[in-house]
Amino acid sequence: MLLIHCPYCEQDLPELEFAYGGEAHIARPADPSALTDEEWRDYLFIRSNPRGVHFERWRHVHGCARFFNAVRETVGDKFLMTYKTGEPRPSEEEVEARLKELSA
Amino acid sequence: MEGRMDAYARFRPESSTVPASGPVAIRILPEVARFSLRIAPADLGVASEAFGVALPGRIGEIAAFGSRRALCLGPDEWLLHAEEEEAHVIEAAFAERYAATPHSLVAIGDREIGISLEGEEAATLLSTGCPIDLERLAPGTGKRTIFDSVSVVLIREEKDRFTLEAWRSFMPHVLGLLETANRELAAGL
Ligand SMILES: [Zn+2]
Numbered sequence: 001m002l003l004i005h006c007p008y009c010e011q012d013l014p015e016l017e018f019a020y021g022g023e024a025h026i027a028r029p030a031d032p033s034a035l036t037d038e039e040w041r042d043y044l045f046i047r048s049n050p051r052g053v054h055f056e057r058w059r060h061v062h063g064c065a066r067f068f069n070a071v072r073e074t075v076g077d078k079f080l081m082t083y084k085t086g087e088p089r090p091s092e093e094e095v096e097a098r099l100k101e102l103s104a
Numbered sequence: 105m106e107g108r109m110d111a112y113a114r115f116r117p118e119s120s121t122v123p124a125s126g127p128v129a130i131r132i133l134p135e136v137a138r139f140s141l142r143i144a145p146a147d148l149g150v151a152s153e154a155f156g157v158a159l160p161g162r163i164g165e166i167a168a169f170g171s172r173r174a175l176c177l178g179p180d181e182w183l184l185h186a187e188e189e190e191a192h193v194i195e196a197a198f199a200e201r202y203a204a205t206p207h208s209l210v211a212i213g214d215r216e217i218g219i220s221l222e223g224e225e226a227a228t229l230l231s232t233g234c235p236i237d238l239e240r241l242a243p244g245t246g247k248r249t250i251f252d253s254v255s256v257v258l259i260r261e262e263k264d265r266f267t268l269e270a271w272r273s274f275m276p277h278v279l280g281l282l283e284t285a286n287r288e289l290a291a292g293l
Contacts, residue, residue, distance in 0.1 A: 008163060009247075010163075013236060014235035014236060016250050017250055062255050063247065063249065064163050064179060064248070065178050066179060
């Protein structure tokens with residue numbers, strides 16, 4: 001079973017306590033009525049779905065119940081880091097460094 | 105279908121002792137008043153004053169005074185326990201502070217049933233359905249977690265004594281699994 005680090009509980013806890021919440025850092029358009037149908041469709045449904053590093057939301061639903069963000073490497077299914085909602089997305093350098101650390 | 109749902113909704117254990125099935129003593133705990141409190145961490149002082157217990161600020165920590173105790177479940181969420189007779193006093197104390205300090209206090213006493221698990225093998229028994237590393241749940245702390253897909257609150261009262269609370273309608277399921285596993289422990293499986 002995967003262990004996921006909850007940035008609020010500050011502990012590594014079993015995957016079973018968590019729920020996946022889709023791609024992270026997708027901001028709701030400030031004025032939806034100004035969008036074309038295609039732009040609105042893209043906001044609602046179109047996701048990056050990368051092979052590799054993915055920024056995603058998780059919820060510690062059977063724990064502190066908080067949403068937070070995670071960086072996961074989707075090929076090896078490894079969590080690189082997690083951070084609180086509202087904190088900036090980790091930089092490419094930080095992600096690279098963490099990838100190296102994990103593969104070492 | 106409806107008849108069955110009714111039966112679960114009304115599930116009220118008849119006796120406080122579950123028939124002994126193994127090395128771990130499983131007891132149904134007496135009813136208590138329970139509240140789910142949501143309040144901004146910055147206003148914790150106000151809530152502590154209303155409840156009469158200095159609410160803990162760290163997830164997992166428990167603070168108690170007399171029969172009242174508080175467990176920090178999340179960054180802005182606390183589970184409060186008190187004697188049933190005190191429920192109204194607590195509600196009034198929070199209501200008084202509501203205008204100046206917005207918060208949410210929800211009575212959840214009847215929603216849950218608490219059970220106690222006691223014995224040297226209590227942690228082993230719990231580990232049959234709970235995925236967390238119980239070694240790391242220190243005595244005197246607690247957390248919300250999962251037991252065979254049921255969301256529960258687990259408190260480690262002492263090294264070999266746990267309190268587990270779950271929604272009333274899930275309790276027959278939880279108890280059934282615990283009794284089976286307790287029997288397996290007795291059989292040395
Ligand atoms: Zn958490």
